[in-house]
Amino acid sequence: MIKIEGLTIRLKTFELSDFDLAIEKGEFHFLLGPTGSGKTLILESIVGLHRPRKGKIWIDGKEVQGLPPEKREVSYVPQDLALFPHLNVWENIIYGIKARGLPLKDYESYIGDLISITKIEALLERYPARLSGGEKKRVALLRALASKPKLLILDEPLTGLDPSIKFEIQQLLKTLHSSFQPTILCVSHDFEEAYLLADRITVFIDGKVQQVGTKEEIFLKPSSNKVAQFLGWKNLYPVSSVAKDSDQRRWLLSVNGLLFSVPMTPDRREGEKWNLFIRPEEVMILREGKPVKESLKRNIFEGEIVDFMDRGRYHLVRFQSQGGNLLFEIHIPNYAFRNLDLWKGKKVRVALREESFWIIRH
């Protein structure tokens, strides 16, 4: 298990204070945040390249913040991979085993398995200059895993790759993790990447941990506006007033004059300042004449289609409520878009399910 408490680092141009993190053994953990937020600095401090001013780092119960990198058993795959250009693929792979003075024969079958999973059997004699981008990534991953580190650190492993290679490396990371269960800490600015691979995610924005949770928790229940905005949430509206419904079980939220009915939750109180998120992919455009489920009837709004756009994997539709009070984005699958026969200015009704909302305190 990896534990970091109160990590404080000061460099010439950057300062990080009181950073905490916990990663379970065998977990694929993502440190997610915008570019330039200091994520790489955190990674490099765990590797041992920066000495923290304060704070502690434990790896499997051993305090390591005062140890040099070679004593930490933390393998590191930087963004530029840094494959040793003067060593061939095989020499790169066994570098860590030789450097640690470990007997190679004890690792041969494990490395053999890694080589066959990464499919680099034919490349072992080659020098890095003669490898493709995807091959280099695979070799760098294998080099980092070969000596069975206690923690594998990946810095933006999928950035700058062609989509096909990106998919291939994603699959490989998944396979490697499920086959060998290494503990992985991966830095990324791309939520999609994290969503596909992570067991748990730490969202790190403006030098602070904003939220820690499973990918579903982070995506479906962002804890703050910052997290939601970072995840690319578009339909965010300040709630102007909150009232209890007549049955005392639901909140009635007023947003730009429209009333939204949401279930009452014990952790929220009247008088707090709230923001309402509407999840674009959970909004339904209703077909005329079709019966509407009872559960949907609470939040039905009339309006018109203002605009739409083919985004490849889905269609983005902009909907404006009647009277122009509220404009929000709806993502609908391509087949549904075709069936609905939408055009600009078409009058439609939309229904919002319970899952369509998320409320965040200011």
Next chain:
Amino acid sequence: MGFRHTLMGAALFIFLFYVGLILSLFYFIGGKGFWNAWVNPYTLYSIRLSLVAATISTFLAILIALPSAYALSRFEFTGKNIIDTILEIPMILSPIALGAAFLIFFNTPMGKLIQEKGIYFVFEIPGVILAQFATVAGLATRLMKASLDEISPRYEAVARSLGSSPWKTFYRITLPLSYKGLLASGILSWAKAVGEFGATVTLAGAMPGKTETMPIAIFSALASANIEKAVILIFILLLIGIGTLYSVRLIGKGYRYD
């Protein structure tokens, strides 16, 4: 004449300027005086002294320049900028001033003590080596730092994370990756040491058969109107210079790890 031709004309002018200068030396080749100068023991001594002293001084310079260059290239520490600036002093200060500074130093109580209890430098062969060392150590550090700067510290970081100690990382990663640049730096420093005149003549003097290096011998030969001897030594220095530049080019050619 167009833009392109004007510029190419300037390049051709520089080329002819130097080639003409070299060709003019051939006017004095041959004749009895020329061959006498060849076999003169003092000429041979100055050639030998120059090559041996330059090799020793360059070796000593590299011994201190390589670790210094690594420290300047990789670490942040107080006084780094001052050290970096001081390294340039031998490059901008007149070599005679450098030699004179040494002479003055060896007249201070500390300098006298070094000479009495250790090695005599003033007007002695160690003085030749010291003067050459002082001239090239800064240059060697600068050149080696430039070579090390080209190697991403990321390689070292990864090697360390894989369990390599700093020494092992230097030996197995940094050195193999930068050896071409380091070798070229060494060769250029050696050539600079061979050609050193001002500091050497001021500190070690110009005694034929003792402290007279090739550049000093050229100066002495001209002073005594021995043009043939001067020409021979100029040719040798030219050969060393061309050989140096050619080998540095050869080192830089091609990529090894394909």
